[in-house]
Amino acid sequence: MAYLSAHLPVLALAVESVAVFEAAVDRYRVALGLAPVQSDLQPGRVAASFLGDRLMRIDGEPISGFAELSGFFETADGWIRTHANYPHHRARLLGVLGLPGDADRAATTRRLRGLSADAVESDAAGAGAIAVRVRTEAEWAASAQGQAAATGPLVGSTPRADSGSAANAGSATLDRPLDGVKVLDLTRVIAGPTATRALALVGADVLRIDAPQLPEIPWQHLETGQGKRSALLDLRSAQDHKRFRDLLAAADVLVTGYRPGAFDKFGIDPAVVRPGIIDARVSAWGESGPWADRRGFDSIVQAASGIALIERADPPGALPAQALDHATGYLLAAGVVDGLTDRVRVGRGTDVRAALARTAADLLAAPGRSEQPGEPTNPGADTLVEHGGIRTARPALAAYADFPAPARQWGADPADWVM
Numbered sequence: 001m002a003y004l005s006a007h008l009p010v011l012a013l014a015v016e017s018v019a020v021f022e023a024a025v026d027r028y029r030v031a032l033g034l035a036p037v038q039s040d041l042q043p044g045r046v047a048a049s050f051l052g053d054r055l056m057r058i059d060g061e062p063i064s065g066f067a068e069l070s071g072f073f074e075t076a077d078g079w080i081r082t083h084a085n086y087p088h089h090r091a092r093l094l095g096v097l098g099l100p101g102d103a104d105r106a107a108t109t110r111r112l113r114g115l116s117a118d119a120v121e122s123d124a125a126g127a128g129a130i131a132v133r134v135r136t137e138a139e140w141a142a143s144a145q146g147q148a149a150a151t152g153p154l155v156g157s158t159p160r161a162d163s164g165s166a167a168n169a170g171s172a173t174l175d176r177p178l179d180g181v182k183v184l185d186l187t188r189v190i191a192g193p194t195a196t197r198a199l200a201l202v203g204a205d206v207l208r209i210d211a212p213q214l215p216e217i218p219w220q221h222l223e224t225g226q227g228k229r230s231a232l233l234d235l236r237s238a239q240d241h242k243r244f245r246d247l248l249a250a251a252d253v254l255v256t257g258y259r260p261g262a263f264d265k266f267g268i269d270p271a272v273v274r275p276g277i278i279d280a281r282v283s284a285w286g287e288s289g290p291w292a293d294r295r296g297f298d299s300i301v302q303a304a305s306g307i308a309l310i311e312r313a314d315p316p317g318a319l320p321a322q323a324l325d326h327a328t329g330y331l332l333a334a335g336v337v338d339g340l341t342d343r344v345r346v347g348r349g350t351d352v353r354a355a356l357a358r359t360a361a362d363l364l365a366a367p368g369r370s371e372q373p374g375e376p377t378n379p380g381a382d383t384l385v386e387h388g389g390i391r392t393a394r395p396a397l398a399a400y401a402d403f404p405a406p407a408r409q410w411g412a413d414p415a416d417w418v419m
Contacts, residue, residue, distance in 0.1 A: 002373070002374045002375065002376055002377045003043050003044060003046075003047035003376065003377055003379065004047050004050060004051075004319075004320050004321055004323065004376060005320065005370075005373045005374050005375065005376040005377070006311060006319055006320050006370070006373050006376075007310050007311055007369055007370055007371070007373055008307065008310060008311070008319065008363055008364070008366070008369060009363070009366050009367070009368035009369065009370075010050075010319055010320060010321065010323045010363070011043060011046075011047065012366065012368055013323055013327050013359075013362070013363050013366065014046050014047065014049075014050050014321075014323060014326065014327060015041055015043060015046050016327075017326070017327035017328075017330040017331050017359075018041060018046050018049075018330050018396045018397065019039070019041055020330065020331055020334045021198055021330040021331070021333050021334040021337070021397075022039055022041065022397060023039075023334070024333075024334035024335075024337040024338050024341070025037075025177060025178075025202050025337055027337070027338065027341050028177055028178070028337050028338075028340055028341045028344070029172075029174065029177045031341045031344045031345055032172050032177060032344065034172065034173075034174055034177060035174065037174060037399060040398045040399060041396075041397075041398060042398045044379040044380060044383050045379070045383050045393075045394060045395070045396055045397075045398050046396045047321075047379050047383075048379035048383035048384065048393040048394065048396075049326065049393045049394070049395065049396035050321040050322070050323055050326045050327075050396075051320070051321045051379065051393065052223050052224075052326075052392060052393045053065045053190075053219075053220075053223055053322065054321070055378075055379070055383075055384060055391070055392075055393055056219065056222075056223050056390075056391060056392055056393075057386075057390075057391040058219060058222070058389065058390055058391075059389045060389075063219040063223075066085060066299075067084055067085045067090065068084075068104065068105050069082060069084035069090055069093060069094075069105060069108055070082055070083050070084050070085055070299070072134070072303075072308075072315050072316050073108065073109055073112045074109075074112065074113055074315075075112050075113065075115050075116060075117040075120060076113060076114055076115055076116055076117075077116055077117055077118075078117040078133060078134060079117065079133070079134040079303075079315065079316055080112065080117045080120055080121065080131050080132060080133055080134060080303075081131070081132055081134060081299060081300060081302075081303035081308065081316070082124075082129075082130060082131045083130040083131075083296075083297045083299060083300050084129075084130070085217060086214075086217070088214070089129060089130055092124075092127050092128050092129035092130075093108075093124065093129040093130070093131060094108075095127060095129070096120070096123045096124050096127050096129050096131075097111050097112070097115075097120075098111070099111055117133040117134070118133055120133075121133045125291075125294050128295065130295050130296065130297065130300060131300075132296075132300050132303050132304040133303075133304070134303045134304075134308055134309060134316050135303075135304055135305070135306055135309070136306050136309055137305070137306030137307075137309070137310060137364060138306070139306065140304060140305045140306045141306075144289055144290050145285060145289040145290050145291040145304075145357075146305065146361075147289070148285075148286060148288045148289025148290075148291075148292075149285060149286050149289065149305070149355065149357035149358055149360070149361050150358070150361035150365075151288075152358070154331055154354070154358060154359065154362055155331050155332065155334065155335040155352060155353070155354050156287070156335075156351075156352065156353035156354070157335050157338060157339065157350055157351070157352050157353075158350065158351045158352075158353075159342060159346075159348050159349070159350050160271055160348060160349040160350065160351060161348065162271050162275040162276060162348065162349050163275060163276050163347045163348050163349070164274065164275040164276015164277065164343070164347070164349060165276065165347075166276075166340075166343050166344050166347070172203070173203075175202075175203070175399075175400075176202060176203030177202055177203055178199060178202045178203035178204040178337070178340070179203040179204075180203075180205075181199070181203070181204040181205065181252045181253065181340065182204070182205050182207070182250060182251045182252050182253070182417055183196055183199050183200075183204045183205065183206040183207070183251065183252065183253040183254075183255060183336075184207055184209060184247060184248060184251045184253065184254045184255070185206050185207065185208040185209065185228065185255050186208075186209050186210075186254070186255065186256040186257065186258070186263075187208075187255055187256060187257035187282065188210070188216055188220070188257060189220065189257070189297060189325070190220075190224060190298065190322050190325035190326065190329065191257070191282045191298070191324075191325040191326070191328045191329045191332070191354075191356060192255055192256070192257040192282045192329065192332070193208075193220075193224035193225065193329070194224060194325065194326050194328075194329025194330065194333075195255060195280070195282065195328075195329040195330070195332040195333040195336070196208065196228060196255050196333075197224055197225070197226055197227060197228065197329075197403070198329065198330060198333040198396075199253070199255075199333055199336060199337075200226070200227030200228050200403070200404060201226075201227060201395050201397065201400055201403055201404070204253070205229075205417065205418055205419075206227065206228040206229070207228070207229050207230075207231060207247070207413070207415070207416075207417065208225065208228050208229065208230045208231070209231055209232070209233050209244065209247075209415065210230070210231075210232055210233075210410070210411060211232070211233070211234055211235070212232040212233075212234055212411065213234065215410070216410050218410070221407055221410045222390055222392070222406075222407045223392055223407075224407075225407030225408065225410070226392070226403035226404070226405065226406055226407050227403045227404040227405055228407070228408070229408060229413040229418075230407075230408055230409070230410050230411055230412060230413050231411065231413045231414060231415035231416075232411040232415070233415050235266045235268075240415075241266065241268075243415055244268070244415075245268065245273055247415060247416070247417065248268070248270060248273045248274050248277075249273050249274050250274075250417055251274055251277060252277065252278065252340065253277065253278040253280065253336055253339075253340070254270045254274075254277055254278070254279050254280065255280045255281075255282075255332070255336065256280070256281050256282075257281070257282050257283070258281065258283075259283055259284075259292070259293050259294070259295065260281070260283060260287050260292050260293065261293065262293075263281075271349055275349065276343055276347065276348065276349045277349050278336050278339035278340060278343070278349065278350050278352060279349065279350070279351050279352070280332055280335060280336050280339075280351075280352040280353075280354075281351075281352070281353055281354075282328060282329070282332050282353075282354050282355065282356075283296075283353075283354075283355050283356075284296025284297065284300065284301060284355065284356050284357060285301075285355060285356075285357045286353075286355035286357050286358055287353055287355070291357075296356065296357075297325075297356075298322040298323075298324045298325040298356055299318065299322070301324055301356045301357050301360050302318055302319060302324065302360070303316065304357075305357065305360045305361070305364065306364065307319060307360060307363070307364065320376050323363070324356045324359050324360050324363070325356065327359050327363075328354050328355070328356050328358075328359045330396070331354050331359065332352065332354040335350075335352035335353075335354065336352055338350075339352055379393075385401075385402050387406040388406065390406060390407075392406075
């Protein structure tokens with residue numbers, strides 16, 4: 001079946017990333033004295049999971065994955081891709097372009113046609129807006145950031161000298177090997193939430209923390225929030241800052257989606273607050289290179305790295321799914337579980353790092369490109385599940401018919417551990 005059909009081998013990336021996570025969970029099971037579980041990866045289930053936003057229905061209606069000012073725009077000397085799904089990103093982009101806050105796509109299109117793509121990219125980076133020039137694969141490979149992104153392992157895992165007690169594994173089962181593991185989730189959009197959703201699937205208690213002044217896009221929370229609880233804390237507030245430190249002191253895993261160094265502004269060192277913690281971070285561009293501190297999303301990495309022009313030249317195209325996000329999420333989750341395994345065996349903490357641009361480099365280097373990909377095959381209805389008018393994809397792991405629970409209302413839970 002031609003699931004996730006594209007010029008690049010997207011289905012292979014999808015299946016391999018989920019397999020890496022599945023294998024890591026088995027290693028953890030064995031470390032706890034449980035039996036491994038025979039793999040039964042089904043490409044249709046994996047593909048549906050990666051296509052979650054496109055297959056999602058709310059009361060029978062599809063959702064719109066990108067906002068009005070997100071997408072490709074022609075400039076005076078090429079193409080750029082923008083990301084303005086969040087209101088603050090939209091406002092920053094319009095500010096960079098010198099347009100009023102109510103400017104629509106037509107006005108933005110007219111404005112960009114008179115500007116240089118490089119200038120827009122540079123100005124956007126300086127203002128915290130998100131726009132990149134669409135590059136060829138060769139251009140990206142020759143750039144300092146492209147070279148940095150292609151360096152090192154897919155998932156960086158660095159053991160630390162600090163030690164801490166392992167999570168209570170007395171209630172772990174084959175289906176829920178991570179039962180008793182407490183995960184603090186400070187991520188949003190797709191990659192990080194996919195990682196923590198995968199951890200929740202296999203038993204972890206995942207508590208997502210968001211800032212109340214930055215609401216999540218509703219459908220996005222429903223699509224990636226299954227199996228978790230959701231609470232609000234403003235880490236700039238002294239009271240909420242202390243509450244977060246208390247939560248962290250009891251956590252086994254911290255997963256963040258901040259750019260390298262950005263979490264430092266809160267003055268919290270996770271390994272000091274909780275020795276032995278698994279400190280996991282996902283970023284767009286990686287830990288090094290001139291773009292390490294820039295914001296980015298899957299679609300933006302596709303545009304900058306050459307993927308967009310591989311899939312279509314004029315106008316640029318895109319992969320059939322947010323595959324960099326989903327694959328990176330499963331790879332990060334695998335790194336977290338391997339860190340937990342190491343803590344069970346050795347008693348030390350681990351820093352885990354993953355990046356969308358590193359996953360993109362792996363996809364670009366993979367064999368199996370297709371000159372004339374066929375029309376993609378949609379996964380069957382049996383890969384979907386519906387709760388209360390919300391239709392979403394089933395878990396990528398075929399051993400699980402559904403997630404532990406549908407997504408809860410954003411921010412509705414207390415900022416506390418269940419036990």
